[in-house]
Amino acid sequence: MSESTIRWESDADGVVVLTLDDPASSANTMDDAYVTSMGATIDRLEAEKDSIRGVVLTSAKKTFFAGGNLGSLIQATPETRDQVLAQVTLVKSQLRRLETLGIPVAAAINGAALGGGLEIALACHHRVVLDDPKAKLGFPEVTLGLLPGGGGIVRSVRLLGLTTALLELLLRGQQLHPSKAMELGLVHELAGDRDELVAKARAWVLANPDAAQPWDTKGCKVPGGTPSTPSLASTLPAFPANLTKQLKGAPYPAPYAILSAAVESLQVDVDTAFTVEGRYFVDLVTGQVSTNMIQALWFDLNAINGGASRPAGPERYAAAKVGVLGAGMMGAGIAHAFAEVGVEVVLKDVSTEAAQKGKAHVEGLVGKQVSRGRMTPESADAFLARITPTGDAADLAGCDVVVEAVFEDQALKHRVLGEAEANALPDALLASNTSTLPITGLAEGVQRPADVVGMHFFSPVDKMPLVELIVGEQTSDAALARAYDVVRQIGKTPIVVRDSRGFFTSRVFGTMVLEGASLLAEGVAPMSIERAALQAGFPAGPLTLIDEVTLTLPLKIRDEAAKAGATEDHPGVAVLRALVEQGRTGKSAGKGFFDWQPEKRVWPGLAELFPTSDAVPFADAQERLLFVMAVETARCVVEKVLNSVEDANIGSIMGIGFPPLYGGVLQYIDQYPGGVAGFVARADELADAYGERFRPPAILLERAVPAGSLRVAVAS
Template identity: 85%
Template sequence: MTDSTIRWEQDADGVVVLTLDDPSSSANTMNDAYVRSMGETVERLEREKDSIRGVVLTSAKKTFFAGGNLDSLVQAGPDDRERVLTQVTEVKRQLRRLETLGKPVVAAINGAALGGGLEIALACHHRVVLDDPKLKLGFPEVTLGLLPGGGGIVRSVRLLGLTTALLELLLQGQQIRPEKALKLGLVHELAADRDELLAKARAWVLTNETAQQPYDVKGYKVPGGTPSTPSLAANLPAFPANLTKQLKGAHYPAPYAILSAAVESLQVDVDTAFVVEGRYFVDLVVGQISTNMIQAFWFDLNRVNGGASRPDVAQKFSATRVGVLGAGMMGAGIAHAFAKVGVDVVLKDVTVEAAANGKAHVAGLVGKQVSRGRMTQEKADAFLARVTPTADPADLAGCDVIVEAVFEDQALKHRVLREAEQHAAPDALLASNTSTLPITGLAEGVERRDDVVGMHFFSPVDKMPLVELIVGERTGDAALAKAYDVVRQLGKTPIVVRDSRGFFTSRVFGTLVLEGAALLAEGVAPMSIERAALQSGFPAGPLTLLDEVTLTLPLKISDEAAKAGSADDHPGLAVIRALVERGRTGKSAGRGFFDWEPEKRVWSGLAELYPPRDATADDAVPFTDAQERLLFVMAVESARCLEEQVLRSVEDANIGSIMGIGFPPLYGGVLQYVDQYPGGVAGFVARADELADRYGERFRPPAILLERAVPAGSLRAAVRA
């Protein structure tokens, strides 16, 4: 067992402790070395089982086991089907041999057990886990377009029951804490520390001479029954219907594959069930959607959070006292974010009453946590004590970070930033939460322009994981590094973009909603526009989004751009103006494209203003064109941002588009959409030209795409080169 990733230690009582410890990595994964090592280990256990009392499986890493080898999985294509099937079959075969050894096998789970880690643990007869609230267990594969392919579906549905396994573990990729895992029956015991963890595991081995999995015992009945059980069979049709409703018709194959594998695996014996699960797994692995999602949510996200866009400034920064200017919903949300990570916050507004209202919003968010049992009242009181409402700028003394979150008015922002600069720490970071106003212009209002940076949070702040950092003409590397560190301190993801009107996210989001309005003017029915977006994977339709942000906002942005000499003649603007002129300004007013009271309904007057065309008419917009127009208009504009160096990297574009403006995750982000389009960049360019010829020059691909339009070309590879 030379160079094994599994250490073997056997004590005088015959208890073998197997310690997962890959010497080549900081985490254990299902790489080739693990497969080889587990194969050798199982063979030795079988050879020497007469001298073995039982087995304890644990880990030397901070995590128990990190899961599958994503480096390999992301590269798998249709031609790799047999290779992937052979690999996953071998992984399952080894774990099956372990659980049928005839000796008690216990998992001593000392750290996170997600994906493959939980699959290894479920192949053990007994599971003890550290009672650490930071430790998580679960099957997050669905969030990467995959399913648990190492036996996770087969074992979890048999141990927990079909409904519980699907709803609590598999379909949404929940990551649960030890206490809940114990309640579900996923684990059997909790341990206070590592010594107790190993002691409890060893004790269970010594009190059980033999062991079988429950589902290997003759007469075992799966909790809740199998698909042939009348009560369960009656409810099965609701599962795919609910899935379709939750996914809003978007093409995410993984949840459906999980459901199919779970149901089908309960209708056959265990070993056949593993075969069923494996086939569904391979179908997903070699498909494009899993490649897209692994690339985005593992490789791109890790690169962004790992500091790829952070300037090379050695000293890491940590905020200790933050001043938030403006106590509206956004300012209060930002104050909540800082207080949540233990930072003292001065929440300033023009009056103490206004600032107190902002703190009340924070209190409401904290109160929800208390009511749901996620926070004690004592911790909630300490949380709120960190937020000080004020109207006195002198209270900003000692603040090492200032975040301005007042109305989108440059003169007002100049005034509050200048005032804060005079009272805060002499080297305080001066950040603006503006979503559209150029940072270079805002920096003109203060003396220390090198310390000014855009820090664009997304609403609601407590739920949105992204922050867009905007670099002005004078923003220094030290300020940008500080801002990056602050965002990571908040546990959020920072993307870095160059200063321009609308930056990246607001600029590209605007193309989506305006295209929705343009489709309406071309005779596409309102709900067809919404369905085109939802079935493409967007979280909401463009007309709904316009109503939610208010229809006056894109008009204001357009008017400001016109003043700056950048006129926009997008056909969607005329539609929005027509509604605003009729007093229909959006959801906040109760009426826009939709009437929002007493419930959301399409405004009947839209059909008179913009009569829907017969779908069979020669000039009707095909549904597929409507879908691609929403996707392409964002991708083309993002390519322009890359060409203009507003965007610094493909990774920032992909993560920013998914986490900030709702680009469909199934495509892996807005620029991954270009690369993965059939034919690569060349295929995308050809289709973009078709859309431009029929619907307008806004779809015309920019030079950066034309230069890379080679057969199966990759925008990502070209940009990195």
């Protein structure tokens, strides 16, 4: 088997070490080569088992096993259902044969075992894992619209119990560190290094010749019982309702399929349970939601993080010393992000005292890490020592990157950037965290406009994974490449957009929240608007979001756009003005669409200002929030603000809360029933009923044919 992905080595004691090592890839995955190799390996084990005392399964890669082959899974369709079911059934049958060989099998888990990797490990009787922070274990399938289809549900619920498996492993896709996995009962031993790892696994198989899985042992009971156990049966009815509450009503099929497969699998024998699990898996993998989520959150995301939007010429770059201008919550968050990866940071504000307040915010974030056991006090002290608060621009000396995060005022930004340019290194990258002001205009305040780039972080910086890089008219490829590399250096995902007012994320986000205000003016009840958004998959409703960003910000953006010559206005603007005139400016003031004190509730006065009616169907309200963002994004493509589908999809999901179940804002158009043509027809209906802002632009009309694809159009 020269092309086998599994190496076979046996020793004098009769222990066979099987090493997963795909010669064609840097990681092991459940592709066709693996299935063929595992089938041949199981055949040999069965043929030679009388001379084998035990089996140790490990890996030669940095990770133990990377899981299913997403390139194959994303191609699954309802028409290929039978082939997909046959393949997943074969994978499961191989692992079932492995665990029922009649000889002990131990997994020596040397790195991450996620998805299919953990399923392979669970098919072993004993699991030893390398005690390394990078060696995470879990089932992240739900985050891609799938469920563990290789026996992961069946084995985990029998091993851990239904409630623990669902809450700690399956429904949220947690990735567990080795110590947590051992505490949970997912693994049995920890090892300090690779040699100890294999040695412990080998010692265990020699000491346990009669090993068998708990579910294959007579009289074995599932922890917590089965659905027929009275104590568990009494709590089961609450699971679907709690799941709906957790998902806020969003139509994600995977969590419900996981819950159903888990409950049903405990009501039948283990082999029938594998069949139940397989059918639910195939339902998901041939559905549109998993296709959308795999495309966006795996392929599109990996393309961006791999440098798809980075200029190819310039060499890779890493910042050594960063100056952050403005020590408010945003500036402090940016300082935290750089200090976290070992970069020296100068945090500058109008005075040292003001800068120290920003550092205090970082101290609070670090303190939480220490209190949760995720950082030692010594590491925390070293972390904080990397941040120097100051009110003196001269302290920016030696900075190779400067990021300004002051108020959205062009004159102020000109002043602080010019000051930084005069004190930092002569070729320092000059970045602005502006969310709306054109970068080309900001670059007019410095001597080196080619080194100016927009670097738009999202709040809170420590939690939000996206950074929007904005290319001004004079921004050089070298500056963009450095900015791209710096964002990757701090572990965030950079999307690249061209300069315009509002860029991509702020511009498209603004259309969604203003649409929510328009719905209010048209008679839709406030909580119906919020529910429409939540049940469409948005993380929060538009009225809540406007309150959180303040009602004055969208108005200021609109006023600035009007000064720059924009004539089109959104009907939602009048709603915001009406509330601001009554002093209701948002959450920070304690009152906007909602009264926020003592607890959040709809302001009763809204009913007087905007009486409710049933003029807008609930389904229309949902689609208006989605369509207005999609149509505006298509306009961004036409205007060359966006140059890639990947930037649009990932930017919309990670930056402005577009529902991941649709795969991002442009994927939403492609996957709409009827494709682009179906989307165009529906957009025209909405435009006729509710306004020209829904009218599809030319690029959509050009692709409105049965085989049309916006992804193909943008790429070409």
